[in-house]
Amino acid sequence: MSARVGVGVVAALLVVYLVLVAQRAWLLVSSGEPVGVAMGVALVVLPVLAAWALWRELSFGFRSSRLARLLEAEGGMPADDVAVRPSGRAVRADADALFPSYRAEVEAHPEDWRAWFRLGLAHDGAGDRRRARAAVRQAIALEAAERRRTAR
Structure with a gap:
């Protein structure tokens, strides 16, 4: 807040x-x-x-x-337990270890906004803000397209 x-x-x-x-x-x-x-x-x-x-x-x-x-x-938020610093940021090594599974999920389901959003969270946890924002932007676009399809 x-x-x-x-x-x-x-x-x-x-x-x-x-x-x-x-x-x-x-x-x-x-x-x-x-x-x-x-x-x-x-x-x-x-x-x-x-x-x-x-x-x-x-x-x-x-x-x-x-x-x-x-x-x-x-109930689709990542439940991965990673060590965090006192600041609340994930320990990079732990976050990096989780990254391949999220990348594989996006490769398996490239049209799923949920996969892209989780990938964005993984990038953010690994400290790569540029890629995190790009993945979340992709998730936003895919979710908006999904909403338009279901509204028809």
């Missing part, structure tokens, strides 16, 4: 920042000076990119949390 509070605080601060930058951008654009107009336009583009990045990260977080809840309700 504390992670959600932290995300909320950072998101609120970013929104305040976006409002203040937009105000300054308007003042610069309305000045009529070529340099001011150029700076004002730049100040509009950068916050738009920041807002897009914020939306993308929040969307990823909400969707991956939703999948975790679904998998938990189905």
